[in-house]
Amino acid sequence: MSTTTDSERAEQLSLLRESALSFASKESPLTRARALRQQLPGFDRGFWAALAEQGWTGLLVPEAQGGYAQGLTEMAEVAGALAAQVAPEPVVPVLVFAGRLLAHAGQGALANQLLADLAAGTLLPAVAWQEDLTGAKDHLEHASTRLERTAHGLQLQGHKRHVRPGAGADGFIVSAQGAEGLALVWVPADAAGLSLHSRPLADGSYAAEVELADVRVPAQNLLAEGPAAVAALTRAYDETLVLTSAELLALIRRMFAMTLEYLRSRVQFGKPIGSFQALQHRAADLLIQQELTASVLAQALALLDHPDTSATARSAMASRVKARASDAGLQVAREAVQLHGAIGVTDEYDLGLYLQRALVLSAWLGNGTQQRRRYAALTRNLTEQEHA
């Protein structure tokens, strides 16, 4: 890219950021987030339509499917602005995880139609790939859910976990083990044999377990199979890690800003508590974590938006940023509460909304420890290949 394009893009990004922030703060006040907690499906389909009106549901979608073919960098601005308001809509799970997966999985008629509907904001697909309780035993390369081909189409049998959104999703991209290896299959939410068990999460939203008891779908619902399926799932997963990190960074920024404001205004012993050096130094450490996260995120977005990046580099980068963002998110959340004191853990104070969202997002798709292990495995293989 030439310098001009760089600065043009920076300006476009900055416009997008401003418009997303202004939309989010106007249309999604924290009272809205509060009201939707613990109310299935945990978000507002009407608000989703408003997102579609802004064009954001189609931001990542190719132009051929009615989207704007923008990069993750642009998507991060929207996701970050909404996360800053703790908006409960499953923007990253649907638009990034499911959306990118549909885009990567192939160019079939069904995938294209689903993508077009997603861009239009009329379809909310979710990815159902995990099966393990903690995720530690899940691998992107294979699944325990079984896929069988019958005369009438495809038949699925299995149990999926940690599916976001569960309730409220119109259908699921299910990973399953077939004769040709991993397969990705589109299963409408109303398919016979599919049952949802909603599990409340800390932030008042829901994940689901999806039970697939001899679910039958037409053969054309097979979106991808074999290495192509693995590659598509891995890539979409990595992109989702990065965008989830963007959400976490937005939470970090808000929690830290609230804390600084509190430190400046709360008076004890005749002085603002922000004048106490021990608290100042802890605030400095939080700043460092925030800025580390921001720096790694910027690097990750650039790398994943770059067409020449290798799959391994992408995965290592994605795990790296998710590890930093997850741990920084929890550290800032804990310290923000501690520096606030008792008020920090009351439900009526807004900090708790952020802390609880941080708990959910740091756990989703693998927390810091889990991501570091993936990173170690990826880079170790890299090193060994280099040595070989």
Place this chain on the structure above:
Amino acid sequence: MSTTTDSERAEQLSLLRESALSFASKESPLTRARALRQQLPGFDRGFWAALAEQGWTGLLVPEAQGGYAQGLTEMAEVAGALAAQVAPEPVVPVLVFAGRLLAHAGQGALANQLLADLAAGTLLPAVAWQEDLTGAKDHLEHASTRLERTAHGLQLQGHKRHVRPGAGADGFIVSAQGAEGLALVWVPADAAGLSLHSRPLADGSYAAEVELADVRVPAQNLLAEGPAAVAALTRAYDETLVLTSAELLALIRRMFAMTLEYLRSRVQFGKPIGSFQALQHRAADLLIQQELTASVLAQALALLDHPDTSATARSAMASRVKARASDAGLQVAREAVQLHGAIGVTDEYDLGLYLQRALVLSAWLGNGTQQRRRYAALTRNLTEQEHA
């Protein structure tokens, strides 16, 4: 024990402590420790004679061998007082590790004679058991050094590491693998085929590698063999861990006291730096580590001095206190330097003497990480036995 005995013992201990502290500060000023650094053997045999005169070389030795049959608790007072002055004499390696090993290994004529000489202060034995570079692959149950019985006696072949004292020791209790399992063999320092390679340590003292090239000793030099040898070595090792922890605690106390004194007196920005809250809170954390170490040490001494303690409980306790003392020692050392600033790393300032001794003692016989792993293995086995 009745309450009277408890308080009598407490009084005796307090007398011993005072006399040890007063002796150490009078007879072993830091200038002495400085002067002996990097001068083989790294300590002063004349000073050892003075320790013998105080009766301390015989403190742990049974009365039958001319000792005072005191407990580890008493020994800890002496070792702590000398460590507080960074005295370089190998009190714990010789009097505890080798001394207790001789006492546990059996009642043979040779062992008794060696013990009597040790009590008299005329003999400095050392234990040569480790063979691995980091100690991670060493086990108390077996050795790679080979023991063979010949018509003329015993023959040893192997390479020992981390032997303290090396230079200056009159002989070595060598662990070796024989036909009957582990064996402990007494090898005089001047035995043919034995060669010493002195390795300087961070504190200016020395450890040695001991090369045993077809070393021959009489059959009577076999001190113990089989399970008895393992039990004796394990017990002496555990006792040494506890006493090394006592030395580390003495270092911690001095480093922390120096730091507090510095915080109170050093003025910057018109105030003593000890008035800065961030430094105060870090000092509070060091206090906690110091007091944790002291509490665990007291518990360990009581447990190991108690006749009914099981071998496993002893080992778990010993690893536990060494883990705490090693990590606290390094933490306090690092923080003491940081709180002192530049002067803390100069050779002429005394803090460095303590930091360097802490480096040596925290590493010796296994650092915090290594001891925790031993503890985990010991207690895991315990739990599994309970469950079985």
Place this chain on the structure above:
Amino acid sequence: MNTAATAPSSTDWNAMDNESFRAMVRAFFEAEYPSELRYPKRRLRWAEIKDWYLKLSQKGWLAPSWPTQYGGMGLSPEKLIIFIEEQERWGVGRAPDMGITMVGPLLIQYGTEEQRAYYLPKILAGEHIWCQGYSEPNSGSDLASLRTEAVLDGDDFIVNGQKIWTTLAQDATHIFLLVRTDKSAKKQEGISFLLADMQTPGIRVRPIRNIAGGEDFCEVFLENVRVPRTNIVGELNKGWTIAKALLGFERIFLGSPKQSQYALARVQEAAERLGLFDDAGFVDRYTKLALDVADLGALYGRFIEQVKRGETLGPDVSMLKIFATETYSRLADLLVDIMGANGGTPGSIELPGGPVDALTSFYNARPATIYGGSNEIQRNILASNVLKLPT
């Protein structure tokens, strides 16, 4: 053993040997404490714990530390510790005990004969449940800056102001208040200690919901509340001294290793169910914390010995509270961490072998490092009162 278990309440407990006493207490708890309330994850409400409270009351065991002449068990520090240890061991939930631990000792030491005669029996009968009105919205760590005011008007004080973080005020019948009775005096002076009936007009309670969904704490609003002048405890304007004196040896229990031991057991349980003891990375982290818990126990034991010897605890006891609550917090983090993708799921999660709760300890760990004197205040205390660092 059986004879001891049925000993009348006038027994001289301190004459028993420690082991018999412990066995007796243990047997009673094991037999009588409702098993469904063992190791409660949150503070129990009055409706839940009431039966147990009254059972203790009937047995005469409600006030283990009060002198026998006032209806207590009159336990020596050593026996009292055994009593508390057995409570902790069996996971006996904490009752609304402000009347027992605070008001009783306060009245015994500073109250009038009339106050003692009126209040103490009602506490012992479970008729009066007390809560503590200390903190205010603008005086948390800096308690002495409190502003709730009591102005004399004839035989009454008129109280105006607001208290906050009042534990279970919604269950209490009475409140003891620190109030400012002399605005011209310096901060710590001019504060008085006042007793009030929660039914008094002008007192309004608003529970504060916390992020875990509980309502352990309340705001208490005081608007022209008339409190009889006779309800003052001790001298006028000397309330601060009394409040400080009340910080008895109970504060050692803020540093009890029990909470951490319990959390460690939960981590161990979860790890067994997840097969993590084959994972050296987990085992390293687990063992470090297991040793922190064990070593906390050793440190705690040292202070307990001091109490048993009848010595007064110094400011160094702050160490315990810091290390206990921060160890607990690290254990809570570890539990969330090993639950992985389920780390953001509240409540029970079914694992093979049984359920695990990932987040309750995480939520509990938050106030633990704040209440009872935040860990920052505790570190200040260590720095100034123990380490004698300059201010």
Place this chain on the structure above:
Amino acid sequence: MNTAATAPSSTDWNAMDNESFRAMVRAFFEAEYPSELRYPKRRLRWAEIKDWYLKLSQKGWLAPSWPTQYGGMGLSPEKLIIFIEEQERWGVGRAPDMGITMVGPLLIQYGTEEQRAYYLPKILAGEHIWCQGYSEPNSGSDLASLRTEAVLDGDDFIVNGQKIWTTLAQDATHIFLLVRTDKSAKKQEGISFLLADMQTPGIRVRPIRNIAGGEDFCEVFLENVRVPRTNIVGELNKGWTIAKALLGFERIFLGSPKQSQYALARVQEAAERLGLFDDAGFVDRYTKLALDVADLGALYGRFIEQVKRGETLGPDVSMLKIFATETYSRLADLLVDIMGANGGTPGSIELPGGPVDALTSFYNARPATIYGGSNEIQRNILASNVLKLPT
């Protein structure tokens, strides 16, 4: 490439494209820098680095940042960063560069024509080696409290006082001093900037041995030292402003990830030799630090971009120094830790596959968090100047 490598010193380096410039610099370093001095574990002494210094001097590459008119390379920030990156990449040891990085820019900006004409060529020729006389025994973090005094006496200042932590003063021919010239003025005022020849009578240097056995730092005693009045730089009593202005973008390099990357490579090497990559406990700890190093690189890159764009660095650059040095310190701890029983052994330890040095990084990590503004001071700067927390 070859033409570039032999380009005359008057070349407009900034006209080259970045890649050619990088290749040229790299080729020169690889060909000419003595391989035995790569990645030195400690600061090199003049006798060791002299040849290299003179080689750079001859090539005209000694002062990359000085304008060409004064004999420098006149590099743009972008090119200068490439130059420094290549130095770091190849492990080129730091020369006694105070003349280049401090005195030169100082004189170019604030010096008189005579000062420039006299000193700059001698710096470039390697004839004058400078050291920095800032810190004093009682003014470390609080530099402005310095007490070394310079009193006018005719055409000379008479200087009395003591400097400390003066890097490699024993190798220097000249020293630049902050001295107090007005005792009545407030702290930061009344300080002047003075140049002195180390041969002047009354200057005495005492090297300070450190615990690693090195002598990187010295005390400099000044007793009735006569310094010509013309050796003052800038205005009288304005030395503090000048000293602060000198804190140029070089301070970004205090936060360079290079030291941590190097330490990480040493840990990796040792771990390979010890077979630790099969140990999940080690791998967890290693990976955490490896990511800290990588993420430090990302943060550093952000500031480097800022410099390349020609922007002035703000106080937020303090973040880098803190995280860089503390990451380095944690890596040093890990290295000591994995060396186990050899963790207390200084110098090279033979492992299968090659030697490992367990303690040098541990020793180096100690001053790293102290010098150049201790990390406590850096956190103060972040709190007040970046976070705008109240004082």
